[in-house]
Amino acid sequence: MTKSIYIYSIREKQSDYEPSGKGLIIIFKILDEQDKELEVILDSIKDAITIVDKDCITKYWNKAAEKMYGISRKDIVGKHIREFFPSSLLPRIIKEEKSYENIYNSPRESSFNIISASPLYCKGELVGGLSLDRDITDHIRTAELLSKARSNLDVLQQEITAINKNHSSFSMILGNSSKFREAVNLARDVARSNINVLICGESGTGKELFARAIHMESGREGLYVPINCSAMPNELIESELFGYAAGAFTGALKEGRTGKIELAHKGTLFLDEIGDMPLHMQPKILRVLEDGEVTKVGGEKSIKVNIRIIAATNRNLNEMVEKGTFRKDLYYRLNSVLINLPPLRERKDDIPLLANRFVQNYCMEYGLNILNISPQVMDAFIQHNWEGNVRELANIIERMVVIAKNNKLSSLDVNTLPENINVKKKSYKDSGDENSNPYDLNYILANAERDAVVNAMKMAENNKSAAAKILNIPRSTLYFKLQKYGLSDGYI
Numbered sequence: 001m002t003k004s005i006y007i008y009s010i011r012e013k014q015s016d017y018e019p020s021g022k023g024l025i026i027i028f029k030i031l032d033e034q035d036k037e038l039e040v041i042l043d044s045i046k047d048a049i050t051i052v053d054k055d056c057i058t059k060y061w062n063k064a065a066e067k068m069y070g071i072s073r074k075d076i077v078g079k080h081i082r083e084f085f086p087s088s089l090l091p092r093i094i095k096e097e098k099s100y101e102n103i104y105n106s107p108r109e110s111s112f113n114i115i116s117a118s119p120l121y122c123k124g125e126l127v128g129g130l131s132l133d134r135d136i137t138d139h140i141r142t143a144e145l146l147s148k149a150r151s152n153l154d155v156l157q158q159e160i161t162a163i164n165k166n167h168s169s170f171s172m173i174l175g176n177s178s179k180f181r182e183a184v185n186l187a188r189d190v191a192r193s194n195i196n197v198l199i200c201g202e203s204g205t206g207k208e209l210f211a212r213a214i215h216m217e218s219g220r221e222g223l224y225v226p227i228n229c230s231a232m233p234n235e236l237i238e239s240e241l242f243g244y245a246a247g248a249f250t251g252a253l254k255e256g257r258t259g260k261i262e263l264a265h266k267g268t269l270f271l272d273e274i275g276d277m278p279l280h281m282q283p284k285i286l287r288v289l290e291d292g293e294v295t296k297v298g299g300e301k302s303i304k305v306n307i308r309i310i311a312a313t314n315r316n317l318n319e320m321v322e323k324g325t326f327r328k329d330l331y332y333r334l335n336s337v338l339i340n341l342p343p344l345r346e347r348k349d350d351i352p353l354l355a356n357r358f359v360q361n362y363c364m365e366y367g368l369n370i371l372n373i374s375p376q377v378m379d380a381f382i383q384h385n386w387e388g389n390v391r392e393l394a395n396i397i398e399r400m401v402v403i404a405k406n407n408k409l410s411s412l413d414v415n416t417l418p419e420n421i422n423v424k425k426k427s428y429k430d431s432g433d434e435n436s437n438p439y440d441l442n443y444i445l446a447n448a449e450r451d452a453v454v455n456a457m458k459m460a461e462n463n464k465s466a467a468a469k470i471l472n473i474p475r476s477t478l479y480f481k482l483q484k485y486g487l488s489d490g491y492i
């Protein structure tokens, strides 16, 4: 074992490890004597080992060297190293009597190694040189792959950032009805300014979605900081908004606290449910808007802030102003631009678009293939009043997707609907194909035909001959249609 230790320890002329030069003599002697044991050791080393004498004649060439350079031991041993490697380091280290470590080398195209070489001494006399070549081709390849992966990741990261940006902005807001588009266009128009915006609409109509989109589109470099005025106890709202100075009150944090207004510096402060802002707080907010300054509770210094306020409410602020429960001056200050969001029941045309998008989103979230909404269900959606607006629709669809998943259903049919959503009884849509498309012209015509038959039967007080006359069709045709639409059992 000591023999291999000698090989690695020979470095310098006066090496502490090899004071007598004994190891080197052993190496050369053994190599000359074809020592099998040492050969096994040297051959099991994964680095290429070359030993030359002081005339640069190759004395030893291990198996790893044969493999690395494709040159057999019998061909190289006994030859001058430069015959095979014109730029070999070994003649240089022998000439300079100097060690080199970790020299990067590319002996062939697409192969890379690191070479360390040292002169060898025996009893203080130069006798040759040894080089150790480590193949780093795999490392280089891995590094190249890693760097490629890293740059791919960078590209993906950029795409994700762009997608996220879009996702939080106006492209996330769905709806094509004219009233709704007007609101979107107004929001887009004012987004890039610093004008304060008041968004009014029932709960779940998308006020917060709009506020975020306006902030994202505004290009303001600061944060979007939301605060829900109705969720905050009266005693806390002031310190939440304005922050407090160190030791401002018992129980306060030692170091004080930054308020939301200060946090929103250069960004947007979203005051949700502004109608619930306590009256005593309203002049304080107004002062921030007018002076652009905020003073912490218990603090003395005022801090300059540049904030844009977007406020939202589902209450009638105008009425509140008249009743004196909301300050007029603050109302006018917030109301520079007023965006009214219509309730969902006033934009029923948007229901299929919203419903389909929510189904897609939740199917993806729950790892399902996209499920179809049956025409009957879509019909029920369109009939429903949606007191909770878009939020209610989204929640109901999530629930339906979960039911469909648990019951392995292939579509969102009436069985997945919650009880509070009414399905039209015995309509053609019920008896028709569940998978039919509500925009299919044949489907629409069939429904119109069914309605005409029902009306005629009502007008004729269920007298089929009279109804056939009203419809101007033969009696036999009327019988056929009554049967087709499931009306022959006296439903009318």
Ligand SMILES: Nc1ncnc2c1ncn2[C@@H]1O[C@H](COP(=O)(O)OP(=O)(O)OP(=O)(O)O)[C@@H](O)[C@H]1O
Residues within 6 Å of the ligand: 172, 173, 174, 175, 201, 202, 203, 204, 205, 206, 207, 208, 209, 210, 272, 314, 390, 391, 394
């Ligand atoms: N037009 C829309 N397109 C897509 N999603 C919408 C739309 N409107 C609302 N949503 C979604 O409905 C949910 C409720 O919206 P949001 O919280 O913005 O309503 P809100 O008016 O602020 O409600 P609240 O007054 O109760 O706070 C959210 O999940 C939102 O993403």
